[in-house]
Amino acid sequence: MLARAPHFAEYILYGVYADRVLGLDKARLFATEETLCLSRWTEGFDNADEETAFVAAIEPHHIACLVQSTIAMPIPARRALFERAGAFAAQQDAGVTPES
Secondary structure, eight states: OGGGOTTOOHHHHHHHIIIIIIOHHHHTOOOOSSOSEEEEOSOOOOSHHHHHHHHHTOOTTOOEEEEOTTSOOOHHHHHHHHHHHHHHHHHHHTTOOOOO
8 A cells, every 4th residue: 555655755646746647847847866855754863963964964956854754853853953954054055164
């Protein structure tokens, strides 16, 4: 059953629909090899160094970052991580060498 697949997300289903059924032009989308979102899908963060590495992996072309909701991580820790990610990206945007 598709819904029980551990590595399935609804955005993949929409992407296949947009690409194969609707057509990318009609969906007003385009294909690219470059991901626009830094994502963590399956493994949690075992320590602060892994969180720092995640933040440091943000590149200027990323417009978002994601930590999958099924990863066990307290809400305050998620908020803190996203605040760090936002500050890091803001430094990149300002042309400052960011500190992760």
